[in-house]
Amino acid sequence: MVLPCGFSPLIEIGSDKGKQLYYANLSKHEGQQSVNQQQDTQQQNIIWVALQSVMDPEVGINIVDMGMVYTVAVANNQAKVAITMTSPSCPLHVTIRKEARQAIMRRLPKLHAVDVRVVWEPPWTPELMTDEAKKTLGW
Amino acid sequence: MSLKPNHRLPLMAMGMISLLMALFGGVQRLGWDLPTLTMVLPANHGPLMVGAFLGTVIGLERAVALGALWGFLGPLATGLGGVLLITGIAPPLAQLLVVTGSLMLALLFVAFLRRQFAWFTVIMFVGAISWLVGNLLWFTGSSIFMVVWWWIGFLLLTIAGERMELGRMLFISKLRQGQMIAAVITAMLGVVATLLDVDTGVRILGAGMVAIAVWLGLNDIARRTVKQTGLTRFIAVNLLAGYVWLACCGLLLLLYGADFSGLRYDAVLHTFFLGFIFSMIFGHAPVIFPAVLGRGMLYRPVFYIHVVLLHIFLTVRVVGDLTVEMLPRSVGGLLNALTLLVFVLNTVLAIRANFVAERDQQAG
Numbered sequence: 001m002v003l004p005c006g007f008s009p010l011i012e013i014g015s016d017k018g019k020q021l022y023y024a025n026l027s028k029h030e031g032q033q034s035v036n037q038q039q040d041t042q043q044q045n046i047i048w049v050a051l052q053s054v055m056d057p058e059v060g061i062n063i064v065d066m067g068m069v070y071t072v073a074v075a076n077n078q079a080k081v082a083i084t085m086t087s088p089s090c091p092l093h094v095t096i097r098k099e100a101r102q103a104i105m106r107r108l109p110k111l112h113a114v115d116v117r118v119v120w121e122p123p124w125t126p127e128l129m130t131d132e133a134k135k136t137l138g139w
Numbered sequence: 140m141s142l143k144p145n146h147r148l149p150l151m152a153m154g155m156i157s158l159l160m161a162l163f164g165g166v167q168r169l170g171w172d173l174p175t176l177t178m179v180l181p182a183n184h185g186p187l188m189v190g191a192f193l194g195t196v197i198g199l200e201r202a203v204a205l206g207a208l209w210g211f212l213g214p215l216a217t218g219l220g221g222v223l224l225i226t227g228i229a230p231p232l233a234q235l236l237v238v239t240g241s242l243m244l245a246l247l248f249v250a251f252l253r254r255q256f257a258w259f260t261v262i263m264f265v266g267a268i269s270w271l272v273g274n275l276l277w278f279t280g281s282s283i284f285m286v287v288w289w290w291i292g293f294l295l296l297t298i299a300g301e302r303m304e305l306g307r308m309l310f311i312s313k314l315r316q317g318q319m320i321a322a323v324i325t326a327m328l329g330v331v332a333t334l335l336d337v338d339t340g341v342r343i344l345g346a347g348m349v350a351i352a353v354w355l356g357l358n359d360i361a362r363r364t365v366k367q368t369g370l371t372r373f374i375a376v377n378l379l380a381g382y383v384w385l386a387c388c389g390l391l392l393l394l395y396g397a398d399f400s401g402l403r404y405d406a407v408l409h410t411f412f413l414g415f416i417f418s419m420i421f422g423h424a425p426v427i428f429p430a431v432l433g434r435g436m437l438y439r440p441v442f443y444i445h446v447v448l449l450h451i452f453l454t455v456r457v458v459g460d461l462t463v464e465m466l467p468r469s470v471g472g473l474l475n476a477l478t479l480l481v482f483v484l485n486t487v488l489a490i491r492a493n494f495v496a497e498r499d500q501q502a503g
Contacts, residue, residue: 057370057371057374057425057426058305058360058364058371058374058426059305059308059360059364059371060364060367060368060369060370060371086304086305086307086308087257087259087260087301087304088204088251088254088255088257088260089201089204089205089247089248089251089260089263090204091200091201091203091204091427091430091431092426092430093204094203094206094430094433095426095429095430120254120255123255123257125307126307126308126310129308136363136367137308137309137360137363137364138309138363138366139310
């Protein structure tokens, strides 16, 4: 699936609502003029896979399947990722943000910059979870 | 701008020292002959546990969540209040500091609600208000046995709110969500009713507790995640065990009502604070301590040791309380205190193990 601006997520967002949110955040996300679009796309896909290693410890599901990763954008070896948390009062955003950054750097050590931000809009909802996540929770 | 992890260490240290001193005073209250560190430790066991230890740890957790410097004034206040409670210096100032800490926690929740409105956050906000009201009553002269129900309300609603937040992942029906909200309202009505008639109030609180415990036992996400492995399973095991103790506390309140002193009171307080609250702490320590302190903590199966000890020795203690047998009560209580020391030791060792692993990884 190819989205506007040439970004192509490896992971399909789990639901129609999730896709709407994804597109909405994409337009808000800062971007640069890409020099090598193919490389950028490949790196984005790698980042999506890397983020699957970051777990929400309470539920034992990775943050991609949880629908907590809103956007991934790469241009000219600089990555910007927007994630959210399931609760606005949860202190784990510090840990998860750090783990996300480390996971990306392990897979793509040559990136010049990795910016992982926690955003609170739109609010996370369970509809953003993938079918895989729902299956893990016994659906 | 948040407070850097290294600068949070003194706040956490004050909270942990309050815990250790509260344990010391608690063991003295059980009749064990320990050296006198300060004269007030036995009397301040409860305020140290709730206001200084739990208040500081919970305050730190929420301050980190908000990520604003002012949020750390709350745990600073309760931490300092703990120091004064330990020493017995200026008791009114100690109380005022704990009041301040609870006010700051309430303001933190206002900030969270402004960040993103959610009903589960409202429940936790009401919990913070309950703590504040209890502390104000305490500051203005009410006895501990009158204010402890407000402190219980604070912790009960904090946990209920968190579990409702996670429960969204199971797409629980609005009817079922309504049942939980009704149980929470019942519990808080009971707390408020203690102002008019303590006995009636605590029985209503007890009914609310039982309802919350049953709801969580049937609907909490822990029922699904206990089938997983590692840390996720560990958290779930602790949660489910904690709900059993919450139900026990509720039943005791329903059956016996208010007991201002004595063994039933001991059983009520410790089924709640030890059985329920410390189960929550044991389960979440491997994720909360790293988030708050900025230092990783490796989950280890050895953590099950302090979990098992907690439940065994608390059972011994509560059986002693209810059968009016002083030996199991005293021995169980002493071993409860030692169990908490084992928990602290296991936590420190796990943080150290992670530090060594990260250092070796970087060197390699």
